[in-house]
Amino acid sequence: MAPARPRVVLVGAGHAHLHVLRNAAVLRAAGVEPVLVAPSTFHYSGLATGVLSGALTADRAQIDVAALASHFGVRHIAAEATAIDRAARRLRLSDGQDMIYDALSLNVGSVTPDPYHLTGQADVWSTKPLNSLACLKTRLENSICSSRPDPAIVIAGGGPSGFEIAAALAGLLERNARRPRLHLVWKREAGWGPRRATSRLTTALQRRGVVLVHGEVVERETGACRLSDGRSLACDMLVLAAGLSAAPIVTATGLPVSSEGRLQVGPTLQSVADPTVFAVGDCSVMEGSPRPAAGVFGVRAAPILLHNLAALGGGGMRRYRPQRQWLSIMDLGDGTGLAMRGRFWWMGRSALALKRRLDLDFIAAMRAPSGEVLQD
Incomplete structure (x- = not known):
């Protein structure tokens, strides 16, 4: 045998x-x-904020894992x-x-880490898993279509994820001709990129209506969230983006x-x-x-x-x-991107164009081709 x-x-x-x-x-x-x-479905993180901002449809950031496994003859348990x-x-x-x-x-x-156990409370979303962002987008779009005032949104976390989520939400609101009511709450200065790059990004977000607040969100309240120093911010929606x-x-x-x-x-x-x-x-x-x-x-x-x-x-x-x-590129939700590699960086439409090409090429390469199942 x-x-x-x-x-x-x-x-x-x-x-x-x-x-x-x-x-x-x-x-x-x-x-x-x-x-x-x-x-059965892979949600590609590189395009998640593009979907959140409304620049891309959800299907462009997804891969049918079940179909891919079937095509290449791999047993798949969903x-x-x-x-x-x-x-x-x-x-x-x-x-x-x-x-x-x-x-x-x-x-x-x-x-997404949740040290204060905020997940599960009303109108609280996290950046991971990625399907949470899809729910957030649906909730925000429904609010935009209603006659209610635009919601106050707080993004908790000042790393790359927090900044990119803030930019994406600003982009979604801008696409719907709304003025963002966004607060980005961060504990410390942005040290994850070249200083001039993060400074320019900060300035760009502030010009788009994003208010930056130094602090840490520790509690969810009705219509508000409380910071560690006792301050309270108006908050109809809270997004947890404090690292991974x-x-x-x-x-x-x-x-x-x-x-x-x-x-x-x-x-x-x-x-x-x-x-x-x-x-x-x-x-x-x-x-x-x-x-x-x-x-x-x-x-x-x-x-x-x-x-x-x-x-x-x-x-x-x-x-x-x-x-x-390594090269990292942030989607800023307004047709521009911020690209960084070591100390080198640039911001603009060409940065986002490069990101789109790299991400969409990866998605295309990983989708199952049509045809018969390949198996030995």
Whole structure:
């Protein structure tokens, strides 16, 4: 009897796992059986604010994961992982199933931290998961169409996500000929980009009606939110955008994680404490090479992950070396963007045009082509 193929369960359909799906034949040729556990639709974070601002329709930022898996002959379970028993190599799924694995690969993205337990209260949204932003957009559009006054919106978080969400919401209101009533609340000066770039961005947002407030939102009240220093801001809608942390399933592994809950991995993308567990993207961080949660790292790590998962069937593994500088581009919701790479930056329509080309090309490359299912 032929020996059983090692089974690798891919948890999540992030940037890297989409690449693995498209190259599943490499795994099968190496004697490895891939199984995908993920929701049926992938919401691409790079275009989320473009959709929120009304510049793009929602379908342009989505990938049919079920169709992609089917086309490339990968078994797909439309569920989420809820618990991991590493001793038994068993994965518990949200649909009640248990899945046995030989190796596990996590590409589950990130969530928005909520230290004051504001999520779930009336008219509170978070930047992650991304479907929350779709609900926010619908709620705001319904408000715009009503005869009620424009809502007061507070964005809690002064990192790149907070600034980009503020710009996107301003763009949505501007497209509907409304004057934004937006407050962006941040705890400290923006240190995530070149000083002149963040200064120019701040000025641009203020000119568009965004009010910047130093502080921290700690409580939701009826028609308002309270800051840590006791001040109160008018607030009909609250958006949580204070950074990113790894999804809870990462902590549930019981493996070493960073202060943001990201799984600590080595250069082969394996956990530093369990070689059967791989992780890429926002949910992981490499020892000695900390990097922010950004899609570019998942994209660059994808070929290394594919090779190393195939090596489970026999062969040596490769090492991933993350780049020291990377391009990030913010969509400012008004037809312009802010591009940054190291100390170099520029703001304008050309920056957004470059972002659109890169993002839409990625979406097009990862969508399942028409035709027959590819399977060995």
